[in-house]
Amino acid sequence: xxxxxxxxxxxxxxxxxxxxxxxxQFYDHVAHxxxxxxxxxxxxxxRGKAGRPIAEGFSRTIHYExxx
Amino acid sequence: xxQNIGYDVTMPSEMIYxxxxxxxxxxxxxxxxxxxxARIRDTDGTGLVLMxxxxxxxxxxxxxxxxxxxxxxxxxTKSRAERSFADFGDLTWLxxxxxxxxxxxxxxLRQTLSLAYHDDDLALLMDAVADWKATAEELADSAxxxxxxxxxxxxxxxxVSRPERHW
Numbered sequence: 001x002x003x004x005x006x007x008x009x010x011x012x013x014x015x016x017x018x019x020x021x022x023x024x025q026f027y028d029h030v031a032h033x034x035x036x037x038x039x040x041x042x043x044x045x046x047r048g049k050a051g052r053p054i055a056e057g058f059s060r061t062i063h064y065e066x067x068x
Numbered sequence: 069x070x071q072n073i074g075y076d077v078t079m080p081s082e083m084i085y086x087x088x089x090x091x092x093x094x095x096x097x098x099x100x101x102x103x104x105x106a107r108i109r110d111t112d113g114t115g116l117v118l119m120x121x122x123x124x125x126x127x128x129x130x131x132x133x134x135x136x137x138x139x140x141x142x143x144x145t146k147s148r149a150e151r152s153f154a155d156f157g158d159l160t161w162l163x164x165x166x167x168x169x170x171x172x173x174x175x176x177l178r179q180t181l182s183l184a185y186h187d188d189d190l191a192l193l194m195d196a197v198a199d200w201k202a203t204a205e206e207l208a209d210s211a212x213x214x215x216x217x218x219x220x221x222x223x224x225x226x227x228v229s230r231p232e233r234h235w
Contacts (some may be wrong), residue, residue, distance in 0.1 A: 004215050004227040015231045023231040030229070044199035047176070048169030050207055050216040061216065063202045 016067040026066045034062055041065050043046050084109050123188060130185050133193065137174055137181075144170055161204040164213075173200055 014024040022041075029038050037043055045051050046061040050054045053060055085097050085109045098105040101118035108116040136159060143155040146169065153163045162170060177200075180193040207213045215224075 001228055003228045004220070004224055005226050006211055006215060006224075008226055008228070009227055013139065015233075020231060020233055025108055027193075036212070042198075044195065044202055044217070046203040046206065047196075047200045048165055050169075050202060050203050050213075054220045061074045 001027060014066070018066050022066055022068050026064060029064065030062075034055060035059055041067060075125065084115075087111060126184055126188050126190055129190050129193065130181050133177060133181055136175055140170065140174055144174075161201055161208075164204045176200075176228040 014026070018026075025038075025040055029036075029041075029043075042065045044063045046063050051061045083100065085093065085100075087108060090108065091098055097106050097118065099129055102120060103121065104116040104123075108118060110116060135172065136157060139155075139157040140162060143151060146155065148167075152161075153160045156162045162173065165173065170211070176196055177193070180196045184190050184193045206216060
């Protein structure tokens with residue numbers, strides 16, 4: 001899974017902020033089924049220009065709400 | 069005009085009940101209301117209707133959102149320089165979008181409003197609003213806005229692994 005370098009520190013802090021289980025659920029969803037609705041948390045597609053694929057081969061931008 | 073929305077309202081109910089019918093013929097009135105709409109005339113002549121709560125909620129939400137879209141469309145006629153966040157009414161979070169996105173918002177919401185009205189279901193409308201609002205919250209943060217709207221290079225991305233407990 002790829003993370004923008006600007007937010008790497010937030011990724012590293014995710015287990016402490018939301019709990020290991022929630023962080024793992026997020027990783028598993030994004031790594032294996034990013035285009036499907038999440039089994040536990042809410043997902044949606046960002047709208048407007050923010051939701052467009054960042055490059056060829058990328059999907060539209062998914063918004064995943066991680067909660068603890 | 070009456071639409072087929074799952075209730076039996078292809079024709080308006082011709083029967084007009086009285087307030088006392090709510091006691092004497094309550095089962096009949098309730099059954100008519102469950103099928104779409106029961107008309108009741110109060111003792112002073114005021115017309116009342118009884119309908120499924122779900123249908124009322126759809127009508128209330130559709131009319132509220134129709135009004136909101138009118139506010140946004142009027143705001144779009146102003147230049148960005150003339151515009152203030154208050155021009156968006158209770159949708160102040162829309163100020164984070166540019167003209168193209170706002171036009172897309174209005175277009176998408178109009179389509180989902182039509183579906184909500186005809187399908188008698190607010191789910192798609194509520195999902196669309198939640199996604200637009202989530203997008204606005206992302207764009208409100210300058211760092212996230214830059215990443216979402218700017219060009220992203222492969223060098224900007226770093227690989228991460230599944231979080232594991234490190235003791």
